[in-house]
Amino acid sequence: MKKTWLKTxxxxxxxxxxxxxxxxTTIEFWTTETQSDRMKTIQLLMDTYQALNPDITVKLVPxxxxxxxxxMAAASAxxxxxxxxxxxxxxxxxxxxxxILDEKGASRLVDxxxxxxxxxxxxxxxxVPGGGNYYALPYHGxxxxxxxxxxxxxxxxxxxxxxxxxxxTAAKTFYKPQQNQYGILVGTKPEAYTEQCFTxxxxxxxxxxxxxxxxLIFNSQQTLDTLIYYAGLAKYNPPGPQTWRARDYYIQGKLxxxxxxxxxMDDLALAEVAAGxxxxxxxxxxxKSTFDSKLVDNxxxxxxxxxxxxxxxxxxxxxxxxxxxxxxxxxxAQKLLEFxxxxxxxxxxxxxxxxxxxxxxRDIASNPDYLNDPKGVFNRYGxxxxxxxxxxxxxxxxxxxxxxxxxxxxxxxxxKQIIPRMVYSATIEGxxxxxxxxWAESQMKSVINE
Amino acid sequence: MxxxxxxxxxxxxxxxxxxxxxxxxxxxxxxxxxxxYLSFFDVKLTGDKIFIGLANYEKLLKDTxxxxxxxxxxxxxxxxxxxxxxxxxxxxxxxxLEFPLxxxxxxxILLPYFAPVISVVFGWQFIFDPVNGIYNHVVVEVLGIxxxxxxxxxxxxxxxxxxxxxxxxxxxxxxxxxxxxxLQSINKDQYEAAAIDxxxxxxxxxxxxxxxxxxxxxxxIILRFIWxxxxxxxxxxxxPNVETLPIFTYYAAFTGIIDQGFAASVSVVQFMLLSxxxxxYVKKVLKW
Numbered sequence: 001m002k003k004t005w006l007k008t009x010x011x012x013x014x015x016x017x018x019x020x021x022x023x024x025t026t027i028e029f030w031t032t033e034t035q036s037d038r039m040k041t042i043q044l045l046m047d048t049y050q051a052l053n054p055d056i057t058v059k060l061v062p063x064x065x066x067x068x069x070x071x072m073a074a075a076s077a078x079x080x081x082x083x084x085x086x087x088x089x090x091x092x093x094x095x096x097x098x099x100i101l102d103e104k105g106a107s108r109l110v111d112x113x114x115x116x117x118x119x120x121x122x123x124x125x126x127x128v129p130g131g132g133n134y135y136a137l138p139y140h141g142x143x144x145x146x147x148x149x150x151x152x153x154x155x156x157x158x159x160x161x162x163x164x165x166x167x168x169t170a171a172k173t174f175y176k177p178q179q180n181q182y183g184i185l186v187g188t189k190p191e192a193y194t195e196q197c198f199t200x201x202x203x204x205x206x207x208x209x210x211x212x213x214x215x216l217i218f219n220s221q222q223t224l225d226t227l228i229y230y231a232g233l234a235k236y237n238p239p240g241p242q243t244w245r246a247r248d249y250y251i252q253g254k255l256x257x258x259x260x261x262x263x264x265m266d267d268l269a270l271a272e273v274a275a276g277x278x279x280x281x282x283x284x285x286x287x288k289s290t291f292d293s294k295l296v297d298n299x300x301x302x303x304x305x306x307x308x309x310x311x312x313x314x315x316x317x318x319x320x321x322x323x324x325x326x327x328x329x330x331x332x333a334q335k336l337l338e339f340x341x342x343x344x345x346x347x348x349x350x351x352x353x354x355x356x357x358x359x360x361x362r363d364i365a366s367n368p369d370y371l372n373d374p375k376g377v378f379n380r381y382g383x384x385x386x387x388x389x390x391x392x393x394x395x396x397x398x399x400x401x402x403x404x405x406x407x408x409x410x411x412x413x414x415x416k417q418i419i420p421r422m423v424y425s426a427t428i429e430g431x432x433x434x435x436x437x438x439w440a441e442s443q444m445k446s447v448i449n450e
Numbered sequence: 451m452x453x454x455x456x457x458x459x460x461x462x463x464x465x466x467x468x469x470x471x472x473x474x475x476x477x478x479x480x481x482x483x484x485x486x487y488l489s490f491f492d493v494k495l496t497g498d499k500i501f502i503g504l505a506n507y508e509k510l511l512k513d514t515x516x517x518x519x520x521x522x523x524x525x526x527x528x529x530x531x532x533x534x535x536x537x538x539x540x541x542x543x544x545x546x547l548e549f550p551l552x553x554x555x556x557x558x559i560l561l562p563y564f565a566p567v568i569s570v571v572f573g574w575q576f577i578f579d580p581v582n583g584i585y586n587h588v589v590v591e592v593l594g595i596x597x598x599x600x601x602x603x604x605x606x607x608x609x610x611x612x613x614x615x616x617x618x619x620x621x622x623x624x625x626x627x628x629x630x631x632x633l634q635s636i637n638k639d640q641y642e643a644a645a646i647d648x649x650x651x652x653x654x655x656x657x658x659x660x661x662x663x664x665x666x667x668x669x670x671i672i673l674r675f676i677w678x679x680x681x682x683x684x685x686x687x688x689x690p691n692v693e694t695l696p697i698f699t700y701y702a703a704f705t706g707i708i709d710q711g712f713a714a715s716v717s718v719v720q721f722m723l724l725s726x727x728x729x730x731y732v733k734k735v736l737k738w
Contacts, residue, residue, distance in 0.1 A: 428605070
């Protein structure tokens with residue numbers, strides 16, 4: 001009897017020991033897809049990965065993109081860094097420059113996934129200066145543009161908003177605050193959306209942060225002209241500081257134009273999303289508008305804006321491996337990254353926001369499974385429109401790349417939100433644009449010198 | 451060596467408070483000292499520290515936005531601390547009177563304090579939304595008081611006042627609770643004696659009620675000073691453009707790649723400012 005107990009006890013202890021050793025590797029995956037429906041899909045992918053790798057546990061953590069730098073700093077100080085992070089190319093460059101990303105691991109995986117399969121422009125945005133190595137791997141990307149009411153433009157006899165002049169004329173024409181209708185939505189709050197809108201105009205006027213030799217050239221006539229124009233345009237915004245959330249006003253028929261990425265495609269196409277917005281279904285006493293089922297047909301998209309040159313803007317979101325102290329954790333994170341690039345998991349991920357999340361691998365972009373999304377958004381817009389958007393990803397500009405060279409300092413400047421704070425000062429606080437620009441330049445210099 | 455009874459008592463006293471001292475040391479003294487230590491370093495994300503002396507303080511004191519935030523904090527503190535106390539005092543005086551359904555009203559008054567901050571902040575943002583909010587609808591369309599819509603929470607000139615009103619509304623119940631409990635303990639005989647001496651309602655308030663409430667009001671004001679100087683969530687969630695010191699610290703240190711050394715120096719200055727304010731208030735205003 002005693003022996004049986006001893007045996008059972010030994011087996012139990014061994015099982016607990018082996019069991020805990022086998023399932024010992026736990027890593028965190030920090031995603032910027034914080035919406036609950038997207039979290040559900042990513043969790044499903046993590047569950048699948050864990051089923052395939054019973055010795056690894058992945059904890060999925062949603063982190064707002066604006067909060068990512070501070071969260072990483074806190075985790076770094078506490079010694080609880082995640083294994084894998086999702087974030088914009090600017091953030092990846094900034095983190096890479098700080099030395100917390102596993103460049104070697106990322107570069108090895110780029111080769112393993114297939115360097116030539118990537119859209120080269122996107123891959124370039126993750127490159128370590130000097131070439132050859134990568135801070136992170138591009139995973140998905142979006143293109144920004146002006147979405148506008150083509151029916152209103154037609155009735156008013158206006159040209160599409162593809163030049164500075166056309167945009168300003170249209171914004172003035174449709175700005176009718178007495179009727180609670182506004183001309184345009186551009187970002188004026190000090191946050192990422194504002195920088196994205198401003199950069200689009202800056203690129204179309206030939207403004208930049210650095211020249212090809214790495215000198216800061218932000219305080220230029222081109223940037224000043226852009227800021228003056230932007231401050232003038234922002235007068236036709238809905239009142240007060242605004243950010244991307246004000247896109248609801250467009251869905252309610254109270255805005256003529258707004259800057260947004262291709263993420264809006266499913267929002268515009270799916271009535272259920274709009275119904276969850278601020279319509280008179282919820283507040284019958286507030287407005288006379290109803291959800292417009294013809295909104296998709298009446299909405300057109302302009303991706304390229306021209307002043308002195310055509311400017312297109314978008315962002316590449318990458319997956320970065322974070323340096324872990326444990327070899328097992330590093331390997332588990334690399335394995336997870338590899339799993340996310342397998343066609344089935346990749347397409348599942350991208351289908352969370354059809355049109356918004358565009359693939360970074362050429363073969364996925366033309367994969368029939370990818371083009372047949374479960375929400376039917378691609379069918380609604382047509383294959384040509386989707387291919388046009390994806391091809392646009394190769395032409396997008398950014399402050400972080402000049403003449404084929406990456407400038408990680410631009411990533412740090414982005415993370416510090418200097419440009420949006422400058423725009424906020426010039427548009428909302430009434431600061432003179434030249435002074436605001438001077439202030440931004442001094443802030444940029446101190447970031448570079450740190 | 452034989453210990454005297456006083457020495458033994460003293461040792462026992464130290465033994466009894468030792469666990470408490472340990473906890474305070476670990477949770478309060480150590481972080482303050484470590485924060486002070488960090489403020490002299492450039493702390494890298496990788497954890498490396500480079501000694502830079504007073505450079506963080508120099509950077510802070512050269513920043514004009516810092517002085518702007520000190521002014522904003524001052525306006526916020528004066529507005530919220532005195533606003534809360536006055537409203538709480540007024541409500542407490544009313545609630546001290548006898549009227550039907552008094553207990554129900556007393557309970558309802560506490561609701562803003564109990565409601566989770568995030569939900570009431572969203573509620574306020576909906577109310578003041580410039581395009582769809584009920585405030586603009588009433589002011590512009592129903593009453594016609596204003597010809598144009600305003601973004602009261604967004605505009606920097608008005609945001610500070612919305613934040614003050616929000617804080618008063620959200621936090622007066624706790625001050626009210628303390629005041630009303632003290633009010634109930636003031637002896638009614640004193641009021642009668644004052645009435646016999648010829649004092650009217652206002653005179654009775656000045657000569658009986660206020661002296662009775664002196665220490666409660668003093669404590670409330672000092673507590674709210676401390677709480678509100680460090681208040682982050684209410685202000686940041688409702689109007690992140692109102693840069694009080696905690697919000698300034700957040701933007702200066704936690705936006706972008708974190709600068710822990712600089713953040714520590716801002717916290718040290720904030721701590722010193724708070725200590726000075728409290729010292730001044732206790733010694734000069736309350737004369738405790």
